[in-house]
Amino acid sequence: MKINSRTAEFLRKLIWIFIIIACWELIRNAGNISPLLMPSVLSIVRSLLKSFIEGSLLRQTLFSLLLVGSGLAGGAILAVLFVFLSVKSKFLNSLVNLLISVFHPLPGIALLPIIILWIGTGAGAILCIIIHSVVWPMTTNLKTGYQSIPQVYLLSARNFEIPPGSVFFRIIIPGSMPYMISGIKIGWARSWRALISAEMIFGAAAGAGGLGWFIYSRRVFMDSQGLFAGLCIVIAIGILVERFCIKRLEENTVKRWGISIG
């Protein structure tokens, strides 16, 4: 039987997962390590299912996803706005460049004390940190994307008297798509990390809390199985978003258009 390269790669990864699980169980049993430090894989799965059936993990996961989705959307809208302003005026471009150089190197979590002072500890504060994590890499990438658009596209648009709004949305935005997707990848990774960190620090201040708070609270109650179950969910969501959202976006845009994304 012949299998294609994608299936073969999937099978190789599956084999590695089984090897890692086997090693985990081997070390755990051979070293007589406490289940508090290294719980069995089976107990982690049981805890995962229990939390899902009770509804707490699902609720908290959905809450985290809603927050990160809103933050990503807000960051993306702000990034598009910043690039639009940069394109329109050299004076505003200087301001955007200044903001990028000041805020881009600043980790979102470092802003926490100020955000707590200004906004408090609710969902709004977490949203602020996510937007901060997303907007600067996305603006930088979009700006690079704009600069990389062949001049002939813009010259041709001028020749056909295409209105500025259409030039921006129908030429500049799709023309920047390879860089925009890189920006989304970086933005997603940064926002997901920022969200989990912020939820761990803010706790359940925002309603029932999110996935970060779920993990943190399991540690407080010495529920190691639950803690690892939470980590598994964080990893699984990361992989699913990368594979099904970002990859699909790539396939429906740059790959479909035959544009190389490096």
Next chain:
Amino acid sequence: MDNILTLKNIFKTFSFDNTLHSVLSGISLTLQKGSLTCILGPSGCGKSTLLKIACSLESQDSGDVLFYGKKCIQPDSKRVMVFQEEQLYPWMTIAENVGFPQKVHGNSNWRREAETLLKKVQLSGWENRYPFQLSGGMKKRAAIARALLSSREILIMDEPFSSLDVNTRARLHQLVIDLWKDLGLTILFVTHIIDEALALGERIIVMDNTGSIISDLLVDESYPRDPLANSILTLSDNLKTRMKSEDP
């Protein structure tokens, strides 16, 4: 015949390394409606700059551009240029690329009109493909169709076929001639290839490296032209001598 496009005493300088370099030194020319004119000159002699000025995509230091006797300052979709570089948008299908300017300007029939023009440039069946799925010659055909959908008056072409192989170029020359005859277009075609100018031009204007016109001659030969015909060979030698004498 009417004068469709007039360039009057065009001067243009560019600044490189804090030094001013003259690119066009007082170019004047008039195109009659329905003519096919080639501008021939070595690379870097200012041909492309002249075309951009003719479309008001670049501003001149002095001189005037007149379209049907009316002074032009802003670009307009009546004077459309086909560029040397790839100009189709990779994220639009061929039909969308061709119809895009019309769609944006509110023409609800853009797709039907685009498909009609694509048929005219022999691209039927390729409407829903993306540019990367087309060969270099096909992309040029689509770019010509897009220009024609906006303007049936004048087509301004900046070395559009220079990156193509000889056979594809010959087929596209025939397409340009067919479109010129069928649609009664005015064509201003820039090239640095003598054979291309001789295959296409009713009139050949030769520019030198100083950005001036050194020769303006009429080619009284019917189409399609035989490149080995005596009259064409004589003209070719004549043009080669003129262009060689201008080499730095």
